[in-house]
Amino acid sequence: MADLQLKSHRFRAEREDDWRRLERLLDRAERSGVKKLRPAELLEIPVLYRQALSSLSVARSISLDQSLIDYLEALSARAYFFVYGARTNAWRRIGGFFRRDWPDAVRGLWRETLVATAIGVLAAVIAFGLVMREPDWFYSFVPPALASGREPHASTEFLRATLHGPAGQPGGQKDGLDVLATFLFTHNSQIALFAFAFGFAFCVLTAVLLLSNGAMLGAFLAVFAQHGLIVPAVGWLMIHGVTELFAVTLAGAAGLSIGWAVAFPGGRTRVDAAMHAGRRGAVVMAGVVVMLFCAALLEGFARQLVEADWARYAIAAATAALWGGYFYRPSRKASAR
Missing domain, CATH: 1.20.58 (Methane Monooxygenase Hydroxylase; Chain G, domain 1)
Incomplete structure (x- = not known):
């Protein structure tokens, strides 16, 4: 010792x-x-x-x-x-996320984003056609609690009032559409989270969620189209829907990338492939939360204050151009090559 x-x-x-x-x-x-x-x-x-x-x-x-x-x-x-x-400090990390990490992760999922977009659009087109041909199909795609009067048998005046009725009337048509908008936002937020979380199941559950979301959108638009209100209905929806639906699509793309990595890991083990895809998907999902927050602001303010159809379409086009330019502008590396 x-x-x-x-x-x-x-x-x-x-x-x-x-x-x-x-x-x-x-x-x-x-x-x-x-x-x-x-x-x-x-x-x-x-x-x-x-x-x-x-x-x-x-x-x-x-x-x-x-x-x-x-x-x-x-x-x-x-x-x-x-x-x-x-x-580095927190502000630099946040700046690096918005300047580099998030756009790079989204660009890396461009194939999955195209697939997710195609799934949602195909479901919306099919549901739209089915409801236009047989209105009772509407109840197969839209939950009964959500319909609450905005259904195929509603009058044109009722539906038009939900789009351009006077704001702030308790119990009025506009209040009813506010409930619809809140439901759609909550529903789309849940779809985004589950579409990513269920990606491990070989893409199947993610694809099903994207199909369901697209079908509900198509059925909803078909009701207004039957009454000649498709143009104002699309403007009302897209004022915040461009951001909201794009967020759902990106979440679905992140989920699809994980499912594809699990199904076809290549030279990696399935666990390693899923972890690699999951890290990139997590960056995308952090940005999806930001997009859903922006959509909530548009839904809560711009949709309430803007009544003219042309202004609604202008805002929708501006948000589409903003997100498109932010994510898919040519990178410096590509320009250097």
């Missing part, structure tokens, strides 16, 4: 100055910032870090006192994050 204590004391005496030096440099960097360190001190930290790791390895191998091992572990962890960690 005495020999072990002597060995521990000698080990500490020989190397403690380097540990304390590293600790003081880290304290200064954490307290005052990296810019306060001189270039020579910055170069010194990685050397001292490797020495601390070596000391930790020796301390563990010869079973020195536990307090010394704990101290060296904490010191090595601090130095590791200084040497290898990303030294």
